[in-house]
Every structure is written in structure tokens, then in C-alpha cells.
Amino acid sequence: MICRRPRTTSSAIVAAALTLSFGTAPMAEETPQRIVAVGGAVTEIVYALGEESRLVARDTTSNHxxxxxxxxxxxxxxxxxxxGVLSVNPDMILSETGAGPIETIELLREAAVPVVEVNGGFSREAIGxxxxxxxxxLGVPEKGSALAAQVDAEIAAAMAEIDTAHRPKVLFVLSTAGGRVMAGGENTSADAIITLAGGQNAAVGFEGFKPITDEAIVTSGAEVILMMDRGGDHDASLADLKAHPSLGQTPAVQKGALVRIDGMLLLGFSVRTGQAISDLAAALARVAS
Structure with a gap:
């Protein structure tokens, strides 16, 4: 499937982005040349477009x-x-939805720095x-059309390779800090990537990333535990999961079906989502068989 070109024009997209920004700072007549990229998905897109020479700074989530x-x-x-943002003398902040705090954004507005917000979303259409x-x-709409088509074709190819004979129940665990399990419910990037990769989200009945009860974990029938590949307080080893009173009772943990994937790759819904689908589908086939 080739990416369907958005119905809005490039100028309309920019106008909408500016309207959705924290303020309505006018677009400069010249395309921005000193950009601070905020959000890993935005940063990856800038690089994929070959426009990285215009970046002067990035946020912590921009690690690829x-x-x-x-x-x-x-x-x-x-x-x-x-x-920190103003210290690099930017002429634009290009950000994913949700940048903040609001006090910082207001200070940037007062400094006459446009803050352009790029809508999020976790679907093929949203990526395009x-x-x-x-x-x-960035003033390169032709590059954008080519990249959007390429990314969508990669997603289509990845999905075409998925074995749909068995759709394992997957529980995305964001954190087990303090023994409390934070899971990815419905209408989340975790839910979306699990579905695209041929699985079923085991966390049902709630939306967002929220604490999940012990009873819900035990009755979820989770066949695979999916986590981001990271360290720190939010990480947990298979031994930790086995020792957890509810996670330890799931079929997934009992048979050691734990999958870890880089968080930005897995949940970023950007130019690498085709790879994320392929990697997750292969891992699910391997551990859930």
C-alpha cells in the first residue's frame, strides 16, 4: 500500500501546526535554519529528510x-x-505534541521563538x-511525499510477513517500580504496535498507561510480556517478574516469554515503524510458539 497523500496542502499543514502550537507566532518568511527538535519522532524525521544540518539542539528523547x-x-x-533552549539561539522549536512545561513554552513565545507542534498519533496515516x-x-514537501510513501511501503511489507494464525496476548509493562505494574491499555502507542505486529493487547478495559490491578494481570492470560529495553528503576529482570505476585502467575512469565525492544523504536511511530513491526512480530513468533 502506498501512503495516501494527506488531503491538506503543505501550507495548510503548517498553518494548522502553528495554530496548534502554544500561541500563534507567525511563520518566518524564510525557512528555519536553527531548529531545536523536541521529540524523538520529529528528530528522526528531520534526519530521514536529510535536513539535519539545520538542527542546533534536541531533547532527551531524541536518541536516534x-x-x-x-x-x-x-x-x-x-x-x-x-x-537551555534559548542558549542555542534557535529560530524555531519543532516539537511533538505535549512539550512543556507550559511556563517554558510561554517564555519561548515571549522571546518570539515560534513553537510548531507536530500532531502525534499511532497509526500508519498519522506517521504520514x-x-x-x-x-x-522545513520547506521540502517533495522530500516529504517521497519519505511518507517509503515509510508506508515498509510498514505494508512488514505487516504482509506476519503470521496471523495465532495472535498472542501481549501485556506491555511500562514499569514495575515499587511493585506496582504500569501497563499500556487501549488507545496507546503500545496497544497500536502490538496490534500492527499481529498480537492482541492483554490490557483491556482501560485507556492510557495506567496502573493495572493484580487481578487484571492474573486474568489477562498474557502469553508475552513486552517491555522497553532500558535500565534504571523502571526496568525488571525475568527473575523480578517471576517474583512478582501477579506477573509471576501469567503464562508469559511462567514460560519466560519476555520481549524487550528499544522504546523509541517500539513506540515512536516515526520512520522506523516498519522495522519495529518486523522486530516485534519476529519476537512474538519466537517466544509465543
Whole structure:
């Protein structure tokens, strides 16, 4: 399937993005040349478009491609420092939805720095819209059309290879800090990627990333536990999961069916989503068989 071109024009996309920004700062007559990218999906798109020379900083979630890590880090997407952002003298902030805190965004507005917000979403269509929005803001709509089509074709190819004979129940565990399990419910990026990769979300009956009860975990019938590949307080080993009073009772943990994938790759819904689908589908086939 070739990516359907968005019905809106490039100028309309930019206008909508500016309207959805924290304020209505006018677009500069010249395309921005000193951009702070906030959000890993946005940063990956800028690099995939070949426009990375215009980036002067990035946020902490922007860890791919590896070259992005060399850019100055202005903080976590929801805990940005106005001083850090302004220190790189940007002419635009290009951000995923949800950047903050609001006080920082207001300070940036007062400093006359446009903050363009790129709509999120976790569907094939949403990815294409993200690509086209970023490309329009950067003034390279032709590159955007080509990249959106390429990414959608990669997603289609990945999905075509999935064995749909068995759709394992997958529980996405965001964190087990303090023994409390945070899971990915319905209408989340975790739910979406599990479905695209041929699985079923075992966390039902609630939306968002929220604590899940012990009873819900035990009765979920989870055949696979899916986690982000990371360390720190939010991480948990298979031994930790086996020792957990509810996770330890799931078929997934009892047979050691634990899958770890890089968080930005898995949940970013950007230019690497085709790879994420392939990697997750292969892992599910391996551990759930």
C-alpha cells in the first residue's frame, strides 16, 4: 500500500501546526535554519529528510540516529528549560505534541521563538501526516511525499510477513517500580504496535498507561510480556517478574516469554515503524510458539 497523500496542502499543514502550537507566532518568511527538535519522532524525521544540518539542539528523547546524541540536550520533552533552549539561539522549536512545561513554552513565545507542534498519533496515516508536516515546515514537501510513501511501503511489507494464525496476548509493562505494574491499555502507542505486529493487547478495559490491578494481570492470560529495553528503576529482570505476585502467575512469565525492544523504536511511530513491526512480530513468533 502506498501512503495516501494527506488531503491538506503543505501550507495548510503548517498553518494548522502553528495554530496548534502554544500561541500563534507567525511563520518566518524564510525557512528555519536553527531548529531545536523536541521529540524523538520529529528528530528522526528531520534526519530521514536529510535536513539535519539545520538542527542546533534536541531533547532527551531524541536518541536516534546516533548522530543526534551529539547535539546539545535541552532536557526532557515535558521538562524543557527555556534558558537551555534559548542558549542555542534557535529560530524555531519543532516539537511533538505535549512539550512543556507550559511556563517554558510561554517564555519561548515571549522571546518570539515560534513553537510548531507536530500532531502525534499511532497509526500508519498519522506517521504520514507527521512526515508531511515536518517536511512542509522545513520547506521540502517533495522530500516529504517521497519519505511518507517509503515509510508506508515498509510498514505494508512488514505487516504482509506476519503470521496471523495465532495472535498472542501481549501485556506491555511500562514499569514495575515499587511493585506496582504500569501497563499500556487501549488507545496507546503500545496497544497500536502490538496490534500492527499481529498480537492482541492483554490490557483491556482501560485507556492510557495506567496502573493495572493484580487481578487484571492474573486474568489477562498474557502469553508475552513486552517491555522497553532500558535500565534504571523502571526496568525488571525475568527473575523480578517471576517474583512478582501477579506477573509471576501469567503464562508469559511462567514460560519466560519476555520481549524487550528499544522504546523509541517500539513506540515512536516515526520512520522506523516498519522495522519495529518486523522486530516485534519476529519476537512474538519466537517466544509465543
Amino acid at each position: 540516529p546516533p548522530a543526534a546524541v551529539a547535539l546539545p540536550d535541552v532536557g526532557y520533552i515535558r521538562a524543557l528549560s527555556a534558558e 501526516e507527521k512526515v508531511m508536516t515536518v517536511a512542509a515546515v
